Amino acid sequence: xxxxxxxxxxxxxxxxxxxxxxxxxNFWSATFDGLTFGAxxxxxxxxxxxxxxxxxxxxxxxxxxxxxxxxxxxxTLSFLGFGPSAPNLSFGQILINIILALIxxxxxxxxxxxxVERLAYRPLRKRNxxxxxxxxxxxxxxxxxxxxxFLWRGPLPEPALTMFIPTPIFEVFGTIIDSQQIIIVVAAVxxxxxxxxxxxxSRTGRGIRAVAxxxxxxxxxxxxxxxxxxTTFIIGGILAGAAALFYVMKIPSGVQYNxxxxxxxxxxxxxxxxGIGNVRGALLGGLLLGLIGNYGQILLGSSQWTDVxxxxxxxxxxxxxxxxxxxxxxxxxxA
Amino acid sequence: MSTTDGPTxxxxxxxxxxxxxxxxAEKNPSTSADAAHKTGxxxxxxxxxxxxxxxxxxxxxxxxxxxxxxxPILNPPILSTEPGNDFPLALFSMAVYALVAVGLNIxxxxxxxLDLGYIAFxxxxxxxxxxxxxxxxxxxxxPYLWTLxxxxxxxxxxxxxxxxxxxxxxxxxxxxxxxGFGEIIRILAxxxxxxxxxxxxxxxxxxxxxxxxxxxxxxxxxxxxxYWLTLTILIIVLLLAGNLERSRVxxxxxxxxxDEDAAxxxxxxxxxxxxxxxxxxxxxxxxxxxxxxxxxxxxxxQKFDVxxxxxxxxxxxxxxxxxKVGAVFxxxxxxxxxxxxxxIAEYKYLIFGLALMLIMIYRSKGLIPARNRLxxxxxxxxxxxxxxxxxxxxxxxxxxx
Numbered sequence: 091x092x093x094x095x096x097x098x099x100x101x102x103x104x105x106x107x108x109x110x111x112x113x114x115x116n117f118w119s120a121t122f123d124g125l126t127f128g129a130x131x132x133x134x135x136x137x138x139x140x141x142x143x144x145x146x147x148x149x150x151x152x153x154x155x156x157x158x159x160x161x162x163x164x165x166t167l168s169f170l171g172f173g174p175s176a177p178n179l180s181f182g183q184i185l186i187n188i189i190l191a192l193i194x195x196x197x198x199x200x201x202x203x204x205x206v207e208r209l210a211y212r213p214l215r216k217r218n219x220x221x222x223x224x225x226x227x228x229x230x231x232x233x234x235x236x237x238x239x240f241l242w243r244g245p246l247p248e249p250a251l252t253m254f255i256p257t258p259i260f261e262v263f264g265t266i267i268d269s270q271q272i273i274i275v276v277a278a279v280x281x282x283x284x285x286x287x288x289x290x291x292s293r294t295g296r297g298i299r300a301v302a303x304x305x306x307x308x309x310x311x312x313x314x315x316x317x318x319x320x321t322t323f324i325i326g327g328i329l330a331g332a333a334a335l336f337y338v339m340k341i342p343s344g345v346q347y348n349x350x351x352x353x354x355x356x357x358x359x360x361x362x363x364x365g366i367g368n369v370r371g372a373l374l375g376g377l378l379l380g381l382i383g384n385y386g387q388i389l390l391g392s393s394q395w396t397d398v399x400x401x402x403x404x405x406x407x408x409x410x411x412x413x414x415x416x417x418x419x420x421x422x423x424x425a
Numbered sequence: 426m427s428t429t430d431g432p433t434x435x436x437x438x439x440x441x442x443x444x445x446x447x448x449x450a451e452k453n454p455s456t457s458a459d460a461a462h463k464t465g466x467x468x469x470x471x472x473x474x475x476x477x478x479x480x481x482x483x484x485x486x487x488x489x490x491x492x493x494x495x496x497p498i499l500n501p502p503i504l505s506t507e508p509g510n511d512f513p514l515a516l517f518s519m520a521v522y523a524l525v526a527v528g529l530n531i532x533x534x535x536x537x538x539l540d541l542g543y544i545a546f547x548x549x550x551x552x553x554x555x556x557x558x559x560x561x562x563x564x565x566x567x568p569y570l571w572t573l574x575x576x577x578x579x580x581x582x583x584x585x586x587x588x589x590x591x592x593x594x595x596x597x598x599x600x601x602x603x604x605g606f607g608e609i610i611r612i613l614a615x616x617x618x619x620x621x622x623x624x625x626x627x628x629x630x631x632x633x634x635x636x637x638x639x640x641x642x643x644x645x646x647x648x649x650x651x652y653w654l655t656l657t658i659l660i661i662v663l664l665l666a667g668n669l670e671r672s673r674v675x676x677x678x679x680x681x682x683x684d685e686d687a688a689x690x691x692x693x694x695x696x697x698x699x700x701x702x703x704x705x706x707x708x709x710x711x712x713x714x715x716x717x718x719x720x721x722x723x724x725x726x727q728k729f730d731v732x733x734x735x736x737x738x739x740x741x742x743x744x745x746x747x748x749k750v751g752a753v754f755x756x757x758x759x760x761x762x763x764x765x766x767x768x769i770a771e772y773k774y775l776i777f778g779l780a781l782m783l784i785m786i787y788r789s790k791g792l793i794p795a796r797n798r799l800x801x802x803x804x805x806x807x808x809x810x811x812x813x814x815x816x817x818x819x820x821x822x823x824x825x826x
Contacts (some may be wrong), residue, residue: 230781409590
C-alpha cells in the first residue's frame with residue numbers, strides 16, 4: 091500500500107530544487123542581502139532577548155511593537171510627501187527625513203511597548219500569575235493590537251513609499267554593495283554596540299542585569315525592579331523602531347496589519363539561535379538567520395522558503411543546542 | 426460517565442472538596458481567588474451540580490444531551506442564527522469548535538503546554554481527509570469514514586515529530602514553535618504541488634447514505650446530520666477525556682502543569698506524558714479537521730490561518746483552562762457569537778483577543794473554573810491516614826484542619 095501511495099505522488103520537481111549553481115552564482119549578493127535582513131532581525135531579536143532576560147517571558151506583542159514602528163515611518167514619510175518613486179533630494183535632505191522618520195518610528199514603537207507592559211503584563215505581575223497566564227496574555231495583547239490596526243487601516247498593505255534609490259558604493263567579489271545595505275548594516279551594528287555597552291557599563295544596565303539574574307535579590311539591593319522592567323521594554327521598543335525604519339527602507343510594501351507576525355517569529359528564532367537573553371547572541375543570531383534564510387531561498391527556489399528555513403533552523407537549534415550559540419544568560423554577562 | 430464529573434476514585438473526595446471550598450470562602454472571602462470564582466453564577470451552578478446525587482445528574486445529563494441533539498430541529502427563535510446563517514450549519518460549526526477546544530484543552534488545560542499552532546493539526550486532518558477522498562487528488566481513495574481515524578493517526582504522528590524536539594525544553598519555546606508551525610503548514614500547502622495550494626481539493630468525500638430524493642444525507646448544505654455526527658464524536662471524546670483526566674495519566678498531566686520540576690522529582694516521567702498530551706491533542710485536532718473538510722467539501726490553503734489558532738486558544742481560555750465542559754462551552758461560544766451577531770462578526774478577532782487578555786488578567790480560570798481535584802484527593806488521603814476510612818468525609822476534613 092505504501093508503494094502505491096509513493097508512486098502516486100506526481101513527479102513535479104520545480105516546486106523545490108537544490109539549485110547549487112544558482113547559489114554559487116549569487117552567493118555574494120545573497121550574502122550581502124542576507125546580512126542586511128539579518129541586521130533587521132537582530133534589532134528585533136534584541137527586544138525579545140532583553141524582555142526574556144528580565145522577565146523570562148516571550149513578549150509575543152513585540153512583533154506588534156515593531157509593526158507600530160513601521161506605521162510611524164509610513165505616516166511620517168507620507169506626511170513629508172514621499173511617494174512610490176524616490177524624490178530627487180540632496181544627501182542632507184534625505185538624512186534629515188530619515189532621522190525624522192526614525193524618531194517617529196521610535197516614539198510609536200516605544201509607546202506601544204510601554205503600553206503593552208502597563209496594560210498587559212504589569213497587572214499579571216501584581217497577581218504573581220503563572221507562566222501560562224503570561225503567555226496567553228501576551229498572545230492576546232499581540233492579537234488585540236493587530237486587529238486594532240486592521241480595523242483602522244484595513245487588510246491591504248499600505249502603498250509603498252520609497253525614500254531613496256540605493257546607489258552603488260563599491261564592489262566586492264564582483265558584487266555591488268549599495269548605500270542602503272551599508273546604511274542598514276552599519277546603523278544596526280552601531281545601535282547594537284551602544285545597547286551592549288549600555289547594558290555592560292551604565293547604572294541602568296547593571297540594574298537590568300541584576301534583575302535578570304535574580305529579581306528578588308536585586309530588589310533587596312535597592313534596584314527598582316518595576317522601573318528596570320519598563321526601561322527594558324522601552325529599549326526593546328526603540329530598537330524595534332529602528333528596525334522598522336530599515337524594514338520599510340528595504341521592503342516598502344511590507345507595512346501591513348499582520349506584517350510583523352512572521353518577522354517576529356524569525357527574530358525570535360534569531361534570538362534563540364544566538365542564545366536568548368544574550369545581547370551579543372541576538373546580533374550573531376540575527377545575521378546568521380538572515381544569511382541562512384537567503385541562501386535557503388536561492389537554493390530552494392522560492393522566497394516563501396525563507397520562512398520555512400527559519401522555522402527549521404529554530405527547531406534544529408532547539409534540538410541540538412537549546413541554549414543557543416553564545417549561551418543564554420543576560421545576567422551572567424561580565425560586568 | 427457523566428460529561429462533567431465521573432465517579433471519583435475516592436468516595437467522599439467530592440464532599441471533602443466542597444467542605445474545603447466552604448472553608449476557604451469563610452476564611453478569606455475577599456482575597457482568595459477560589460472564593461471569588463465560587464461566588465460567580467457558574468460557580469454556584471457547579472456547586473449545586475456537585476451536591477446532586479448521581480442518578481439525578483444522569484437524568485439531567487440525558488435531558489441536556491437530548492436537547493442538544495434536537496436543537497437543529499427545534500430551531501429556537503432567540504438562539505437561532507437565522508436569518509443570516511443556517512442554524513444547523515452554525516450548530517455544526519459550534520460542535521467542531523467545541524471538539525477542537527476539548528482537544529486543545531488536553532494540551533493547554535491538563536498538561537499546561539501552550540500550543541498556538543493547533544490549526545496546523547486541524548489542517549493536517551483536513552488535508553488527510555481531502556487527499557484520500559477527493560477525485561482531484563492522485564492518492565489512493567478510501568471511504569470518508571476511514572479518513573477520520575487516519576486523520577487522527579497522521580496528526581498524532583506529526584504531533585510527536587514536532588513535540589519531541591520542543592517538549593524537552595521550557596514551555597515558552599513550544600508556544601513559539603507551534604506558532605511558527607501553524608504558519609509553515611500553510612506555506613507548505615502553497616508550495617508543495619501535491620497539496621494544490623489555493624486551487625485545493627473539491628468534492629471531499631462524505632459518509633454513505635442517500636436520501637429518498639437522491640440527495641446524499643450528508644450533503645454539504647445539510648448541517649443536521651453533520652451536526653449529529655460531530656456531536657456524537659464530541660460526546661465520545663468527552664467521555665474518553667474524562668477517563669483520561671481521572672487516570673494516572675491525567676493526574677500526571679496536572680502535576681506537570683502545576684510544577685514540572687516537582688512532578689519530575691516525584692517520579693512522574695514528565696517528558697513522556699507531555700508528548701502524550703501533545704499527541705492526543707493533535708489527534709483530536711486532526712479528527713475535527715477531517716470532519717470540517719467533509720462538511721465543507723472543499724479544502725485549500727486559505728482556510729488555515731494562524732489567527733484561527735488563537736481563536737481556539739481563546740475558546741479554551743474562555744471556558745476555563747483545564748475544564749472540559751468549559752472547553753465545550755467556550756468552543757461553542759467562539760463559533761456562535763460571530764454567526765449569531767453578524768453585525769459584530771467583523772470584530773470577532775478583536776473581541777476574542779480582548780477576551781483573552783481580560784480573562785487572563787481578571788479571571789484567569791475562565792467562565793467555568795476547573796475544580797482543583799488534586800487538592801481533594803490529597804486531603805482525603807491525609808484524612809484516611811490519620812483517622813482511618815472516614816464515615817462522614819466533611820467532618821473528617823474539618824477535624825483535620
